Structure formats: C-alpha cells, structure tokens
Amino acid sequence: EVQLVQSGAEVKKPGESLKISCQGSGYTFTNYWIGWLRQMPGKGLEWMGIIYPGNSNTKYSPSFQGQVTISADKSINTAYLQWGSLEASDTAVYYCARLITSLNWFDPWGQGTLVTVSS
C-alpha cells in the first residue's frame, strides 16, 4: 500500500524554527514528486511547492519562495518542510502528497501535520 506518514503536531513560539517530515512507503520514493500544501484554519488548500527526491529538484510557489525550505533525504524516503523563523500566520495544517510528474494530480495524501504558532 502506498502511504505517506507525516510527523506529529507541533506547538511553537514566534521566531522559533521548525522542520516537519513526510515519509513515503510502498513505492519507489525517488521516482515520484512530493508536494507540500497548506490549509489555514477554516480555509482552502494552497500549493506551496514540490520536490523530486531522486535529484532534489525543487519548485516553489512565488507565495512561499524564501519563506520555507523543501528538502528530501532519499536514504530514508523522507521529505521535509522547514521554517527558519515562524510567525503566527504560519498556523495551519500542512499536507504532503505524491505526484507522478510535476504536472499531475496529488495522490495519496499524508494525514496532515498541525502547526500552531502562538506566544
């Protein structure tokens, strides 16, 4: 079974750093893209960026470029989403999801990671 398992919920203070993860299983991790998506409380889905773990080719949405870092460690089938300095507005559920190519649909999705940033 193809599966993406994300790291657990996080509670952080403004200014802190954070790295959340997404581990793939049941398929060849290096042959598919992984995307990261944001869902702010009560809001819709936003495409943040994607990475191809085979060569770490990464593409960002202009809205998120410079705000987050997407990376991957193919030796442990894991993709990451990282912040250097969190803001309260980063409070959201973050999903990872798989794509066959950079211009395809997302399936499957991870279970989501809730990030709460509050002083």
Added chain:
Amino acid sequence: EIVLTQSPDFQSVTPKEKVTITCRASQSIGYSLHWYQQKPDQSPKLLIKYASQSFSEVPSRFSGSGSGTDFTLTINSLEAEDAATYYCHQSSSLPHTFGQGTKLEIK
C-alpha cells in the same frame, strides 16, 4: 499564476438530489484539472483526474467534464456521506493552484 474560481461556495442539498459544481480557470488549461473531496478533519481524496477520468474506487455517481477554462463536477443521486468540501486543482502550469472550495451540506 492561474486562478480557479468555483461556484457555488456553499450548497445545501437533499439526499438523492443531483449536484453540479463548476470550476472556471483564468486561462486555458486543457484537461489538466482534477477534483478532490475533503471531509471534516480528513485529508483530501482524489475523485477525478484529467477533467473526466474517475479515480479508482470512487463511486460511479461522481463524474467530471469540461476542457479549456470550464469544468464541472457532477454528483448524481447524492448520499449523506457526500457531505464534504470539494476542490478543483489545476496542474497545467507551475505553480499549481486550487479553487476556493465548495462546501456541500446535506439537509
């Protein structure tokens, strides 16, 4: 960046009713339009890929159509379990974008 606009934003419907949700793109995206269902506190699930191709194990009452800039998701004979928010997603060009979502409430 391509903007996707869904309508309606919200619809209250009765079981067995037929529902139509539309998604309009700000420029032509061919058939690169996909539909997802998200139930409360769950991850989105793919329903339709490439405008009209049903994804595996999706009930046959869900169907999609359209091309270019205008797309439709149709749910025939709505069931109570279809209460959810539905999103369209374009993958024609980077960055991908999503519609704002359509929330279906079952009366």
